[in-house]
Amino acid sequence: MRIREAAERSGLNPKRVRYYERVGLIEPARRLDNGYRDYDERAVHELRFIHRAREMGFGLERIRRLLALWRDRSRPSSEVKAVAEEQLGELDAKIRRLTELRENLKHLAQCCDGDHRPDCPILEELSREEAAAVEQELDEREAG
Amino acid sequence: MRIREAAERSGLNPKRVRYYERVGLIEPARRLDNGYRDYDERAVHELRFIHRAREMGFGLERIRRLLALWRDRSRPSSEVKAVAEEQLGELDAKIRRLTELRENLKHLAQCCDGDHRPDCPILEELSREEAAAVEQELDEREAG
DNA sequence: GATAAACCTTCCCTCGATGGGAAGGTCAAG
DNA sequence: CTTGACCTTCCCATCGAGGGAAGGTTTATC
Numbered sequence: 001m002r003i004r005e006a007a008e009r010s011g012l013n014p015k016r017v018r019y020y021e022r023v024g025l026i027e028p029a030r031r032l033d034n035g036y037r038d039y040d041e042r043a044v045h046e047l048r049f050i051h052r053a054r055e056m057g058f059g060l061e062r063i064r065r066l067l068a069l070w071r072d073r074s075r076p077s078s079e080v081k082a083v084a085e086e087q088l089g090e091l092d093a094k095i096r097r098l099t100e101l102r103e104n105l106k107h108l109a110q111c112c113d114g115d116h117r118p119d120c121p122i123l124e125e126l127s128r129e130e131a132a133a134v135e136q137e138l139d140e141r142e143a144g
Numbered sequence: 145m146r147i148r149e150a151a152e153r154s155g156l157n158p159k160r161v162r163y164y165e166r167v168g169l170i171e172p173a174r175r176l177d178n179g180y181r182d183y184d185e186r187a188v189h190e191l192r193f194i195h196r197a198r199e200m201g202f203g204l205e206r207i208r209r210l211l212a213l214w215r216d217r218s219r220p221s222s223e224v225k226a227v228a229e230e231q232l233g234e235l236d237a238k239i240r241r242l243t244e245l246r247e248n249l250k251h252l253a254q255c256c257d258g259d260h261r262p263d264c265p266i267l268e269e270l271s272r273e274e275a276a277a278v279e280q281e282l283d284e285r286e287a288g
Numbered sequence: 289g290a291t292a293a294a295c296c297t298t299c300c301c302t303c304g305a306t307g308g309g310a311a312g313g314t315c316a317a318g
Numbered sequence: 319c320t321t322g323a324c325c326t327t328c329c330c331a332t333c334g335a336g337g338g339a340a341g342g343t344t345t346a347t348c
Contacts, residue, residue: 112228
């Protein structure tokens with residue numbers, strides 16, 4: 001099976017498959033006489049695993065660890081769960097940050113009339129002179 | 145005022161200031177005789193504006209538009225609001241996506257015993273043989 | 289046997305928004 | 319005169335790909 005078929009059957013495309021090989025996520029494929037990569041069912045399974053893990057939002061480093069655990073038939077499920085908890089922690093952090101940004105911006109946007117006049121609390125907020133800048137400067141003078 | 149001071153007073157660092165200049169977010173700075181960039185208070189105000197907009201989560205292209213509106217004293221606030229609404233839409237989409245990922249993964253992790261045994265619903269989910277793959281293949285055969 | 293198409297290969301560039309660091313110029317204090 | 323703190327430009331790395339060039343192979347069709 002050449003790369004296109006392996007890619008299609010795992011939900012990927014050839015570029016991504018080559019990329020995953022290049023970064024060492026999968027073993028370098030065997031080559032046919034003409035230099036083409038040659039895949040078997042086992043490889044397709046691994047590629048599908050990677051595809052699904054990407055869909056679930058895992059980064060490639062985390063997928064690398066999940067693959068190692070998957071291959072190890074005697075893994076303790078606690079280790080898999082640990083990877084998942086890490087991922088969950090990251091997701092939580094990102095969601096929290098984005099939600100803060102959203103709430104903040106939503107508030108400002110609600111306060112903006114959105115008419116033909118130039119006054120806008122959003123721009124005012126962005127250009128506000130702030131005590132923080134002064135504090136920062138003081139901090140740095142003292143530290144230096 | 146040289147770049148370090150301008151950067152500090154706007155909450156940035158010199159690298160970012162040069163970068164913003166390079167991508168055309170700010171005008172190229174005047175140069176001193178020795179080639180050093182020279183900034184005034186107005187430049188610091190712009191840099192601070194950019195810094196705060198970044199903190200609020202805006203990307204540089206959106207900031208470019210906000211800067212243009214900020215400079216235009218006769219802007220209608222509706223245009224500023226429109227930029228903010230775009231940003232809000234993006235934030236919402238990202239949050240929705242991340243929340244879906246989180247709920248899905250949280251569910252799987254809860255179902256995982258997390259003990260010394262190898263059985264794990266997370267790995268099972270990732271390696272599950274799926275009708276979807278077959279369907280996709282069929283779709284593509286038909287299309288081709 | 290020619291030709292076109294659909295593949296395959298490697299290689300490099302692009303994205304966003306920086307950070308790191310090299311190599312070299314400038315300036316003030318000790 | 320040297321040290322150190324600046325400044326300059328330049329290139330490389332990140333993450334996870336996609337785009338596309340340049341060139342080789344195979345398959346189908348005429």
